[in-house]
Amino acid sequence: MSDPAVAIPGAKPHQPTLSELFVSFVGVSVSGFGGALPWARRMIVDRRGWMTAEEFNEVFALAQFLPGPNVVNFSIVFGQRFGGGPGAAVAIAGLLGPPVAIVTVIGALYAYFGDINALGRILTGISAAAAGLIIGMVAKMAMPLFRNGMTPAPFIAIVGFIAVGVLRYPLPLVLIVLAPISVALAWVRR
């Protein structure tokens, strides 16, 4: 299957139909182990050519700072841009439908077999690795922030970490205090 939109750089990207949107996001959701966003990028930028890398980054930045799961926000904004309300609806249905069905079956299996010793041991190992996976992600996110020298950003991140992770303050409370301070500091230093 040839895709002319990929072949001609700078050409107006081809507009996805609703069914193409749905099928693509189903594809992203079922292949997205350990987070779906890298797969979304592959599908949208590399394979279908629906967006340039810059357009993708722009929408991604928005999806990141909005509350809620990043890839969920991304599919809403992306679907909305190409198909309005129905576009957003089919994108999110494709993204969440199959994983929710699969994980519900897994939940049912866990309810029956969760007490089996061998399964418990395997899951203990995987949870230890899953914790490491987030630590790796945190390190990747932190590097550019801490490399910029003396800015308030690392301080804000550390305060948030201690408040939520160590002191276990409720997340809404911490955000209501910390987010305005951080935005104000960014405004002052702009």
Next chain:
Amino acid sequence: MRDDSGFGPLLALAGYFAVLSLFAIGGANAAVPEMHRIAVEAMHWMNDRQFSDMYALAQLSPGPNVIIVTLIGFHVAGVAGAAVATIAMVGPTCTVAFFVGRTWDHFKDAPWRAAIQTGMVPVSLGMVAASAFVVARAADHNAIAGAVTVATGVTAYCTRINPLWLFAVAGVVGLAGYL
């Protein structure tokens, strides 16, 4: 354990996750400490081990990591709980994303837009770091488990390996009974 007496648990799931949805800045992972606080410490829906099992299962399943709320909902109130928790967790944020997404481009050059974007980066980093800490504390009961966490973290940072391989190795270490 399970409370099947009417709509109480469903309302609790809906209420908690709808609020959490709007405060999950930094993605689903950033909300994990709050999920743990609610499910284990406040509501006693599950113990530490069950929570970290569910976190592991959500990581193992295809799709966005947010589906851990589907598992929590299922654990609390079956299929209805799974549906309610999932819809509550994504509904509000989808609505916000839909309307902000439509207008955001108009403010492309507004200085406050840049300030918000810059200011939210360290906040979300702090929240995701807190998640790493909470998940590690729930999962690492001994030194070998801690070593698995550290080794996975270093590998994930230094390489672009598919996480499923790391899970496979860690699962075997766990099965062998070292953890």
